Amino acid sequence: GAVVSQHPSWVICKSGTSVKIECRSLDFQATTMFWYRQFPKQSLMLMATSNEGSKATYEQGVEKDKFLINHASLTLSTLTVTSAHPEDSSFYICSAREPGPSETQYFGPGTRLLVL
């Protein structure tokens, strides 16, 4: 299947700093990417849908000014957690939708964020 990468795989930061996470589709162009968050022993929760060249669509309850999403090219979407706090510590996972009849989503390996 198609490959989606994320960078970094893990990050530790101090409270109040901003953290940027990159999501890349390596072997296909993705007009749509998705950002999820997963807390321990819970399922994935969709945060936002990232559309290339336009504004992201955020799920209810997700602060768009805190979680900045940029999808500047067909292979790259970034999520910036601004002014991170300990409660933002989580496992962040992106996915990219492969164009074509199947429209399968392929997921990145995830980024573990720890805010001290």
Add this chain to the structure above:
Amino acid sequence: DAKTTQPNSMESNEEEPVHLPCNHSTISGTDYIHWYRQLPSQGPEYVIHGLTSNVNNRMASLAIAEDRKSSTLILHRATLRDAAVYYCILRDVIGGSNYKLTFGKGTLLTVNP
């Protein structure tokens, strides 16, 4: 949104077949049935998807009931590497060809050596 119901957990023995059930009684005519699995500390991995007919790929088979209100993911010979949380998801269509996947709690599959 159409929802799915899966058992919280299942157990299997290595090299035996595994049948993971999923109920989706409110499925609409255009909902695709997707299966993903997630190993610990990893992102989900695509397994298989289908609409009406049974589907086979190198990883698994998907059997879809005639009324489409249920489906079964079949792992023909379970290995220890198949131990994961398996998610059965109906594709939500939002605005044209875009869609999002809504994850439930899934089924935690344990494979015994």
